[in-house]
Amino acid sequence: xxxxxxxxxRDFLARRAEAHRGWRRHxxxxxxxxxxxxxxxxxLAERLQAMGMAVETGIAGTGIVATLAGRGPGGAVGLRADMxxxxxxxxxxxxxxxxxxxxSHACGHDGHxxxxxxxxxxxxxxxxxxxxxxxxxxxxEEAEGGGRRMVEEGLFERWPVDAVFGLHNWPGLPLGxxxxxxxxxxxxxxxxxxxxxARGVHxxxxxxxxxxxxxxxxMVSSLQSIVSRTVSALQSxxxxxxxxxxxxxxxxxxxxxVLQGTVRTLSEETRAMVRRRLALIVxxxxxxxxxxxxxxxxPRYPVTVNAAAPTARAAAAAAAxxxxxxVLRDYEPSMASEDFAFMLNAKAxxxxxxxxxxxxxxxxxxxxxxxAILPLGALWWVTLxxxxxxxxxxxxxxxxx
Numbered sequence: 001x002x003x004x005x006x007x008x009x010r011d012f013l014a015r016r017a018e019a020h021r022g023w024r025r026h027x028x029x030x031x032x033x034x035x036x037x038x039x040x041x042x043x044l045a046e047r048l049q050a051m052g053m054a055v056e057t058g059i060a061g062t063g064i065v066a067t068l069a070g071r072g073p074g075g076a077v078g079l080r081a082d083m084x085x086x087x088x089x090x091x092x093x094x095x096x097x098x099x100x101x102x103x104s105h106a107c108g109h110d111g112h113x114x115x116x117x118x119x120x121x122x123x124x125x126x127x128x129x130x131x132x133x134x135x136x137x138x139x140x141e142e143a144e145g146g147g148r149r150m151v152e153e154g155l156f157e158r159w160p161v162d163a164v165f166g167l168h169n170w171p172g173l174p175l176g177x178x179x180x181x182x183x184x185x186x187x188x189x190x191x192x193x194x195x196x197x198a199r200g201v202h203x204x205x206x207x208x209x210x211x212x213x214x215x216x217x218x219m220v221s222s223l224q225s226i227v228s229r230t231v232s233a234l235q236s237x238x239x240x241x242x243x244x245x246x247x248x249x250x251x252x253x254x255x256x257x258v259l260q261g262t263v264r265t266l267s268e269e270t271r272a273m274v275r276r277r278l279a280l281i282v283x284x285x286x287x288x289x290x291x292x293x294x295x296x297x298x299p300r301y302p303v304t305v306n307a308a309a310p311t312a313r314a315a316a317a318a319a320a321x322x323x324x325x326x327v328l329r330d331y332e333p334s335m336a337s338e339d340f341a342f343m344l345n346a347k348a349x350x351x352x353x354x355x356x357x358x359x360x361x362x363x364x365x366x367x368x369x370x371x372a373i374l375p376l377g378a379l380w381w382v383t384l385x386x387x388x389x390x391x392x393x394x395x396x397x398x399x400x401x
Contacts (some may be wrong), residue, residue: 175357356359
């Protein structure tokens with residue numbers, strides 16, 4: 001798409017910039033956690049309906065799908081934004097800081113919703129595209145699997161699309177830099193709990209019992225060998241212990257210690273191998289220390305994998321807007337996880353990052369979405385939608401490319 005073709009959208013978004021900032025800051029003030037996004041959903045649905053769209057609510061609890069038809073026949077494309085906030089307090093001190101105690105949009109989902117909503121407003125006003133657009137607002141991205149639930153409830157059967165796209169703001173990348181590459185871009189996420197049961201005794205008489213704390217210490221040390229000595233140096237994996245709970249007396253060995261943590265991997269083969277090794281270590285250390293240990297391993301999110309053809313479309317839209325120099329096609333995947341992976345498992349698509357030009361990390365109480373990228377993200381969504389329809393759309397095989 002030429003620069004001239006984007007000018008009407010640029011002008012529209014410039015005229016509406018103040019209103020869009022107001023939307024984003026309102027959403028930031030009233031964040032809601034996973035599957036509780038009732039007020040958020042109502043805010044979105046009201047505006048989508050005012051744009052003249054067919055709006056379906058209550059999908060996966062609080063999710064929304066809004067459908068917009070273009071000027072002529074063509075394919076269908078899904079455009080997705082996440083809705084939920086985190087159980088993290090807001091320490092920004094800004095006038096639009098969270099009014100819900102202990103909850104904040106510390107990952108920028110307020111901005112993601114606003115960029116897509118702004119694009120929807122622009123596209124609804126101009127209808128400068130062919131085919132069908134599905135605006136998907138997904139609940140419960142933050143470790144609760146709202147994307148999986150939407151897919152399981154028939155998202156793509158009820159609202160068919162040829163491909164699906166997601167966009168996330170990304171601190172650490174220059175303002176407006178756009179990152180999209182085929183293959184794995186975000187890691188699988190699994191959670192585990194190890195419960196160690198011992199024979200607790202008086203701390204002065206440890207020989208009469210067994211020691212869950214010493215066993216836990218050995219287990220902590222041994223688990224670090226999974227990545228360093230089991231996973232190939234050419235593969236990627238993270239095993240992190242994040243919680244240890246045990247004991248409530250200074251004068252007694254506890255009868256139970258609980259360890260909790262997470263595993264992140266970029267391939268299903270490495271994921272399965274880490275799980276097997278984790279189980280062997282738990283069993284072996286427990287035997288050596290004469291305690292009983294159980295492992296509860298909970299798979300949560302799969303690897304987020306971009307298909308080649310939709311990714312090329314996503315990058316081409318960004319290059320048309322800002323030039324090839326602003327598009328990153330060769331970068332390191334993140335070991336963080338994303339439940340858009342469930343949608344990409346069901347339908348070919350692309351998950352892209354948009355540089356926010358800030359250093360405050362995601363999931364920090366000091367994080368606030370950079371409003372400077374609102375018009376950039378919205379314009380990319382518009383350009384992607386228009387380019388998809390004019391490029392012919394069409395069915396994209398799941399493993400395309």
